[in-house]
Amino acid sequence: MKFDFTFQNPTKIYFGRKALENLKPELKNYGKKILLAYGGGSIKKNGIYDKVVDILKQSGKEIYECNNILPNPALSKMLEGAKIVKDNNIDLILAVGGGSVIDCAKGISVSAYAEGDVFKRYWINHEELNNNVVPVASILTMVGTGSEMNGGSVISDTVNKIKADRCFPPHVFPKFSILNPEYTFTVPKYQMVSGIFDIMSHLMEQYFSGDDDNTSDYLIEGIFKSLIHSTRIAIKDPTNYEARSNIMWCSTMALNGIVCLSKEEDWEVHYIEHQLSAYTDCAHGMGLCAISIPYYHYIYKYGIDKFVRFAKEVWNVDDKGKSKDQIALEGIDCLKKFAEECSMITNIKELGATPDLIPKIANTCNLGGGYKKLNRDEILEILKQSYQ
């Protein structure tokens, strides 16, 4: 509700080139059995895996593994991890990777000691969490989701083609997260810019809703401007530590629960993208980008003052002698041009969508919406716009 909220975010952030030095002292706070959760193996190539395993061994820990957690983490993988945790009385789940790995780690945490169909209970029906959870911590290697400092967990039921999200309460948030911007230097450009649009989308989903005047909106504009500025530097110079640091921190700040305080939110772009990627397994940020442009073109007139503000405050659009529509559309155009400048994907065709999939996506996504509640026909139209 407006100006009526509860906020707490207890995650401890260790940020910087030497952030990993904090792992050893932190590990003293947890028992012996550690589940190391990670992805497809990039952390083995770049040496982070070896460093982390060394520290775990020096700390006298027993290491269990749940690996090959892929983008759009699968329910089956989560349940596999949950079984390891339960069977071995794991004391800490240490996620090393990007948002998918951390999301999956939280899923493992809440599922290990849950009864019944946990996906249905917690992700579909959003039942209150009522079982023991296992502490989670993270070492972040890719930015975008903000999962390192929140309770969010997006899990895909690949059999039934449902990608569902859940935001768990603060005791499921990572206890600590280690953020070393240097770890992101080697992320391929495609993943890097996909992550950056994910951040932008988080900001816009929280910004484009409500007609109130709210400190959170000003904070979002600030993060947006910093992100644009640092992205332009990082694209030319991927090992620019300052720019990668700002992008990493923008990502965390965009979804750690602060900039949505007192605000209505939208999230329809995310709902559509979830089903787009449930059917195509596309990169999340790219899917968001391809949907956002036609989506905002369609809804802007329902919240025109905020889109005018977006154009002026975020993109410095000169408003002199222009109508509100012109200013608002110029702002959306700046967003599109920025996406193209960054080689982001603005068309769902390129992401693997096909004409027969489009109605399936439109028919299965959640209906939300900030300035405009869309019906399925409108979503279909937006998807078609993005297919051209």
Place this chain on the structure above:
Amino acid sequence: MKFDFTFQNPTKIYFGRKALENLKPELKNYGKKILLAYGGGSIKKNGIYDKVVDILKQSGKEIYECNNILPNPALSKMLEGAKIVKDNNIDLILAVGGGSVIDCAKGISVSAYAEGDVFKRYWINHEELNNNVVPVASILTMVGTGSEMNGGSVISDTVNKIKADRCFPPHVFPKFSILNPEYTFTVPKYQMVSGIFDIMSHLMEQYFSGDDDNTSDYLIEGIFKSLIHSTRIAIKDPTNYEARSNIMWCSTMALNGIVCLSKEEDWEVHYIEHQLSAYTDCAHGMGLCAISIPYYHYIYKYGIDKFVRFAKEVWNVDDKGKSKDQIALEGIDCLKKFAEECSMITNIKELGATPDLIPKIANTCNLGGGYKKLNRDEILEILKQSYQ
């Protein structure tokens, strides 16, 4: 260090018209003995005292009191509270009031079980905290200091005329803070605008330092703009809930440890003001205001690009055809005009400073500084500028 930090802020915030409803469930987490810390009695007049005492009694708590905690809370009062805590094995210190009361409550918390000269050890020498502390919680009735969501505690040794600050680690932060903007409706305008300049000063002390490009600077600009906007509304319409909410939240966000991340900081204005109020007992925010204007006039040329940015981003100064000096000075002038528009005090004479006190203030304040490290002669000159 730049882009190298540790951050954690575990305080739980209950914000809104019904925020006090959360007190009763929260009290279940603490033992029976509560020290109620409050100020000069305004909470008795506006009914908050009775409401809180009712809830404490309904919860079966034993109430102890430390009252008459005045602005610029005194060391002697803090030690009096610490004795009550120790003698009675208090389980929770509940501060009801503004920053002075909360600062004092934290001081009581760390002092109750400390050995030796606690003021010297923790506030002057900044020794590491190494004794048990008692949990603190707060119910905020006046905004400005941000004490409701940080570890800051400013205590005045009134005998030796030393006002000293300390930032304690997260386990001293309020466990929970109850923020109901309606409680601030009845704060007299003098205190209200004093608190608002305190917020502005917190933002500027963190902003005017460093030449890096930093997400934190963008966040500060956002908070600043929201604060200016809502202040103008609240001055005309003090019971505007939306405006008072934004001001309250700007205050918390300005000093909860987020907007300083990765940044160098200044704090010289605060150091000078601490000694100004040690000698005059002036309202903190008014003291900051009276010092800030001549201070920034003096130091701007050492960080001119940031002052140009301040003018353009925060005050929308048009930069066309102007020199950097002109733009920077126009920004400072906007700050001064805003202070005057709000009836803030811009002259230390009005705050009780006298010609004989000025050298004493200059000679006893800490030396800090962001863009320029000042010597005592320069501080003397700035104080004289503010006396005219």
